[in-house]
Amino acid sequence: MSRFIEPTTEDIRNQKLYAEMGLTDAEYDKVIDILGREPNYTEIGIFSVMWSEHCSYKHSKPFLKQFPTSGDRVLMGPGEGAGVVDIGDNQAVVFKVESHNHPSAVEPYQGAATGVGGIIRDIVSIGARPIGLLNSLRFGELTEANNRRLLRGVVSGIGGYGNCIGIPTVSGEVEFDPSYDGNPLVNAMCVGVMDHDKVQKGTAKGAGNKVIYVGLKTGRDGIHGATFASEELSEESESKRPSVQIGDPFTGKKLMESTLAAIDQPELVGIQDMGAAGLTSSSSEMAAKGEAGMNLYLDQVPVREEGISPYEMMLSETQERMLLVVEDGTEQKFLDMFEDFELDAAVIGEVTDSDRLKLYYEDELYADIPVQPLSDEAPVYILEGEKPETDEKVHDYSKEDLNRVFDELAGHPTHGSKRYIYEQYDNQVGSNTVQKSGFGSGIVRVEGTQKAIAMAIDGKSRYVYADPYNGGKEVVAQTFRSIIATGAEPLAMTDCLNYGSPENPEIYSQLEESTKGMAEACRALATPVVSGNVSLYNENRTASILPSPVIGMVGLIEDVNFMDGLSIGAGDALYLVGETEKSFAGSQIEKLIDDEVSKQVRGIDLELEYSRGMDLRRRLTEGDIRKISPLGRGGIAVKLAQLAAFHGLGVDVSVDIDGEDLFAENASRYIIVADAGKEIKDAVEIGRLTEEGFRIKTRDAEISRDLAEVAEAWEGAIPKCMTSVD
């Protein structure tokens, strides 16, 4: 007689309990094939989480395979907790981005906080000390009370975790668009630095070696969180509230410090974060990578309450936990170390030379699953995509009042100052932040060296919707531009693919086309993909989100001291680099005036992108130019507004284009600040920074404003929406 009352194998089959866990009939049959019998409740639970989209990438694997993952500097590509890239002097940078969209929709504070905690543990489990956090956020428009509530909760959750654990949040990007109503995106990225020889893998090897559990005691938190993350949000999600996990940054901090200390011990065999699908994914993935088996004695797992069943224990997503494999006989040393950090820890199992994951509770066997098929034979679905028709719309904004368009865009939360957000994040803890949130990429010095890591995150979903293939390229290129704008050499990237349901043929086609474009851009810009994450089924009650691939990129600055004293001021010349084209599909003026995205080809020349970017980067580090500011949403007009407002400087420029083209958004363009009279390839000098005034002249129109008006609109964009008490 079992200690726990659970559904029987017959119940699972007859009542199709596996379907509630997200498995199809065919997947259930495959489990029977693998086991050679019907699965019990614990076993089917394990399969359901390991075969969820979140853990198995069953709809996205073929697309991820297109990405280049190797390069001269790549020390470890995708497959582990995070990617590792050489930065010279036996040091490496470790980074990854991950989504926490669904949990944040249900409980924004905890959803965002645990997203940050999870990505930090991914970096730490490789052996790196985190030096910077970034985030990419998407919400519906702030005119809706619910979106304001989500923004407040997410921002305080990100700050609540990151500030407490003591890692500076140095950059991020936010967009407000109706497509994210009720389905916000919260993508968190963490960057760490470590020595080459300390790189850890999540592997379990050596029969007899001991499995150690450390961190928060296991509770019933987040049961089925991984499958939850792979489902469409519905009215029912409200009732799924217990699924959301609670973050504990204080324990997270102790766990981080103790893990970094454990990694210095030669007797450590492998280590993995217990993230999504908790104990299940960490134990089975470690065993699979070590080509070994594992026995776990679940009655040894530290628990918060009595009576937690093996099923619940294996699926619990209690935060702040790590799983370690250590050499047999050295376990006490590790337990003592964790005791010193005042953390709960216990030996909960051992590595075996079988190929099976066996779970016991007080000598009773609760699961017996072959390790390799659990991870390797997860189903992969290749579906038929359907490209939508492109439309023939002709954009003509020549009759618009461009001063009004300018006011609307410069004062929109997407383009306005993000001070409301980033002032809630500790930007400088660690005392190595050279460039913090506010304008462009984050730059963090590598402690004790002259080197610095530039880090950026970006996404341009309207471009991807307009033209998935070229839009995919542009997202990578846009992030590349942010990195070169710091003077850094782009090294590698990480991606988070946020899309709607892949079962919708148009969405599937978006995935197919955009990842193809991204892969091409990665090759052309020499930024291989070293880690990533996929979040599908981002749907609200009426529609899918815009296809939102988000790119995180890091770059290396060999000697960051060139930035000391680098500044811009009135009298400096402004240059426009790159041809301006009438490119409006996916633009912000199109959003403002037409309220929809037209599906039209967007163009980008990746070779030009690379050579132009690398040339500008060199000029900046050599002191030939003083600022590089890539053009993005809202085109020239919005960029000049941001530059003026952020620096408190006026502009007086004249550009030889049509007025509407001030809002065009074609790729590969920059505004440069330098002395007058410079020869810069493909650039024209367009005017000056001034003490006051804001004036942009074109062939047929002029935008003219007081600097104070522009600054007020830009600074107030978010605060003006957040004043009412919701």
Add this chain to the structure above:
Amino acid sequence: MKKVELKVTLQQQVLDTQGEALNRAVHELGHDEISNIRVGKILYFDIDETEADNIDRIVKSLSERLFTNTVIETYEYTILDEVSE
């Protein structure tokens, strides 16, 4: 064994910013009949003691040493039921 409920609130003269914000929110929701919201904390704990005097001594001592900051906070406690063992 007794269960104790300890309520900690800011002293009346200390501005309670959380309470103020809640007051505003409640008024925006149209409930002008509500005012003077003060936000506090409640601690629950079991105490292996049954004598009221002893409980009072222990709870007061800990409240003043750790549970509250007497510069800004005030507290009151109630002894709840017997805890079943």
Add this chain to the structure above:
Amino acid sequence: MKKFAVIQFPGSNCDRDLLNAALKAGAEAEFVDYRAASLAGYDGVLIPGGFSFGDYLRSGAMAAVAPVTKAIKEAAEAGKPVLGICNGFQILTEIGLLPGALIFNDQHTFISRDESLKIANSETLFTRGYGQGEDVVYPVAHGEGHYYCDDATYEKLKAHNQIVLTYNENPNGSRNDIAGIINERGNVLGMMPHPERALETLLGSDDGLKLFEEMTKWEANHVQIH
């Protein structure tokens, strides 16, 4: 050479920054665990920022009853310089070495920014390197930084010239813009802003370096009794 103790509580996160600041100012510095019973052998004590014990219950509440607290009080008693920054300031008020308390910022959100401050008392052993009324920039990063005290305490602070640092643009609602105060004896300083993050122009400001340099130059016979 002066040797300072940098106290590490679980959850401290500016401990390395503070140690580096002391080293940069020319002192020796070591981490000391919160379970230590003695600080004998150290010429001064640095209490770092962060979230000791998670800031659970109340910022600094649990740190205030940790074993090392007794040793910090003894060091203060002996006239050694004690500097508490951010969470360190909160701890100093919790253990009663400094008057008043730190409560939630008025806006109830965390605030992190470069802060313009005024040196309101340039005669302390920490601030002798600055001019009276000099403006400096140190970053702030806190959620509970509103300095609160009653009228009597404020009058006393003023009378004894204990207000050392004030905000030029009050970020949190602190009483009379108070950002940092010193004890009557002049050897225990607490402040919410982070001078240890203002040591290099590359990182935005080097205005904080002088504070650590002065603390390092300090000699026992210089202690001023107000």
